[in-house]
Amino acid sequence: MSATALARELVTQLAAAGVRDVVLSPGSRSAPLAYAFAAADSAGWLRTHVRLDERGAGFFAVGLARAGLLRGEAGPVAVVTTSGTAVANLHPAVLEASHSSLPLVLVTADRPHELRGTGANQTTAQVGIFAGAVRAALDLPAGFAPAALRGHVARLVAAAGGTVSNDPGPVHLNVGLREPLAPPDSWAPGSLPGPVRVEPAGQAVPLVLSAGRRTVVVAGDGAGPAAAAAAAAGGWPLLAEPTSGSRVTPALTHYQALLTAGLAASAERVLVFGHPTLSRPVSALLARPDLEVVVVGASPRWTDVAGVATAVVGGVSPTAPTTADRAWQVLWQRADAELGVLLDPSPIERAARILWEAAGDTPLVVGSSNAVRALDLAAPAAPVRAVANRGLAGIDGTLATAAGLAAGLGEPVRAVVGDLTFLHDVGSLARGVAEPAADLQVVVLNDAGGGIFAMLEYGGGADRELFRRYFATPQAVDVAPLAKAFGARHTRVGARDLAAALAAPIRGLSVIEVAIDARDLVASRAATARHAAAVVRRVPSQ
Secondary structure, three states: OOHHHHHHHHHHHHHHOOOOEEEEOOOOOOHHHHHHHHHHHHOOOOEEEEOOOHHHHHHHHHHHHHHHHHOOOOOOEEEEEOOOHHHHOOHHHHHHHHHHOOOEEEEEEEOOHHHOOOOOOOOOOOOOOOHHHOOOEEEEOOOOOHHHHHHHHHHHHHHHHOOOOOOOOOEEEEEEOOOOOOOOOOOOOOOOOOOOOOOOOOOOOOEEEOOOOOEEEEEOEOOOHHHHHHHHHHOOOEEEOOOOOOOOOOEOOOHHHHHHOOOOOOOOEEEEEOEOOOOHHHHHHHOOOOOEEEEEOOOOOOOOOOOOOOEEEOOEEEOOOOHHHHHHHHHHHHHHHHHHHHOOOOHHHHHHHHHHHHHOOOOEEEOOOHHHHHHHHHOOOOOOOEEOOOOOOOOOOHHHHHHHHHHHHOOOEEEEEEHHHHHHHHHHHOOOOOOOOOOEEEEEEEOOOOHHHHHOHHHHOOOHHHHHHHHHOOOOOOHHHHHHHOOOEEEEEOHHHHHHHHHOOOOOEEEEEEEOOOOOHHHHHHHHHHHHHHHHHHOOOO
């Protein structure tokens, strides 16, 4: 089979299996795939997105996959690259997708087998390059016969979506393509063939939870509405991270400080939803061997870092709350409200609260490091559609993810990031002139360096110059001309003017830079701890 015929059959089967979005970066060895995907786009089978570099393309696909989840769809997103280092540049996004359980199909063009290991240009060992980060992998040799392709593709797409395994994530399809690479004729795809029917995994019977046990519900990243529903049904306090999808009433705002102050000392049970990663107080709670720890969401990658979970279940069914359950919940709610009155938030926390309250129905992409933690400390319960790359909690690819989310949803998106996160991925603001423009606003909380390290043990060291150079990494990049170089409108505001700047509609590409003074961050957090300890001492014990 020629490279052209193989590419066309491969694209046909990917579309038949449910792939509706494809992200491509330009290349020569992948040319047969580019031609075939272009024809499939023209036929209305799927939608193509062209990005200028493979690293950004990978995170753009992550954003598209997250958009599918927000829409209630879980269709896989394909990413297409040429051979060589282009494939390696996908690795950061592949790792994030793996740990966030996002369905990606990595289609990487390769040299034919006879050229591997010969020193041929742009030829390296692509098979197995992503190691254990992918759920399945297939190496198609050049000239592969089409008869078995339908079954192979169906198996890969099912693995990406977790249809049978309940473990979605990236899969790798490596395709050897032999010259000639340019098609000899045009292709006009006809009717799309039907998919191979793959039955989903069976649903587990929910675990019935008895009332009367002091229970805390922890909702980590991606927990979804199930955590809030369980907390409401059981009459239990809800500790929900900003990107959990559960930070709605009755979620608490200041739960980190209350945990540190010991309000959960008499807890008896913890329900864990999603992937909680943000705070050490929550990690300490989930590591307590004296608690009944129930992990909800039975996939092969459940979160139980300390290994103390007593049950891993697909769902829970709380019984009607008792008077004691309601009193336990009220205890937490009163402590949370009282602490909120006493606090004087740091500048970054004030900015985070303004951003959260201004979000409304606009999706919010949150950068890792201090941005998401400030939201966790300051954001009140509200139905904000907030997402973040918390699979590995890296700062790489955040702007590309936001651009992909905007493209996938077809609506304006706002991203909030620190200055280092912005600088790390600013190249993803570049857009080919033939690609549609997104309505994307990036809010940069600029504290001129890695302010998060001041909150860790390194920040208290005696050698301040060592800390400054090796951890805080102060920078003095002028964001304004950098943003304008990528065609973005730039506005620099103080924290007091942030709300007004956010009130304007999001149109096109824009950057709002907010100068953040991080010098009092440590003192502010210490004051919060003191107030929380005083509040916990005053509340009635259970």
